[in-house]
Amino acid sequence: MNYKTYLFDFDYTLADSSRGIVKCFRIVLTRHQYLTVTDEAIKRTIGKTLEESFSILTGINDPAQLEAFRQEYRKEADVHMNVNTRLFPDTLSTLKELKQRGARIGIISTKYRFRILSFLEEYLPKDFLDIIVGGEDVKAAKPSPEGVQFALEHLGSTPQETLYIGDSTVDAETARNAGVDFAGVLNGMTTAEELQAYPHRMIMENLGELV
Known part of the structure; x- marks a missing residue:
């Protein structure tokens, strides 16, 4: 992809x-x-x-x-x-490979942005991520498309060139509502069958399959 x-x-x-x-x-x-x-x-x-x-x-x-x-x-x-909190084994290598390819990378989460930043500062350079949209940054939480739309506007990206990656049906709904492609990853409590009920490009066992 x-x-x-x-x-x-x-x-x-x-x-x-x-x-x-x-x-x-x-x-x-x-x-x-x-x-x-x-x-x-x-x-x-x-x-x-x-x-x-x-x-x-x-x-x-x-x-x-x-x-x-x-x-x-x-x-x-x-x-x-x-x-x-622990990063999944493929997280850093996947993010770094995507960055090396020239991709823009962001996080859209219901978690507070400051908490994500404070956790990731141990693992990634300060300006590695192009945007983080946390729960405090939106009026409507996922599956509202607000966070994704805010990120696209900030990054100057179009829905057509954007992939949203998540583990839950809330993430799948978010991608659908924002008009962007979705890839599911089976790191959480949601099954492949539950994710497959939504529009998707792929359902992955781990993030490494992105690259």
């Missing part, structure tokens, strides 16, 4: 932060006596906003309570997230 712009999801696409995510959710849920939520259930919400995830896990729909949960989670994430 020969695209000029590659936009990646972060969690379960470039990195496995499930250990940190589960830990932060577990602390907040236990604090509020939600003791029966499984790790599997938490992992299935990765890629959604924190408010959506807490609503799914607790059954609560009150915006004020969900916002309070989000604030508690963020404080725990400041402590536990990055130390419990």
Whole structure:
């Protein structure tokens, strides 16, 4: 595949932060006596906003309570997230190969941009990525196309020359809504069959298949 712009999801696409995510959710849920939520259930919400995830896990729909949960989670994430996050084995080699080919590279995530930056500074040169769009940068989270559209405008890229890579059906919907091609990677909790229900160029076992 020969695209000029590659936009990646972060969690379960470039990195496995499930250990940190589960830990932060577990602390907040236990604090509020939600003791029966499984790790599997938490992992299935990765890629959604924190408010959506807490609503799914607790059954609560009150915006004020969900916002309070989000604030508690963020404080725990400041402590536990990055130390419990690991890049997938093919991530760095794939990104560097695409960059060497002259491609523009970006990240579109519901995760906070500052947290992605603070994690990646250990692994990539400061200006390696052309753009990172985090949860704080958009009004509407994925599967809204806002983040992708913002990146395309910033990079001067067209939908036709852009590939969006993600691990979840939310990512597949995001690509479809933005009018860009989609490639799925099976690093997360979503199956190939679930991803194949959406328009896609390919479904990959790992990121290395991009290059």
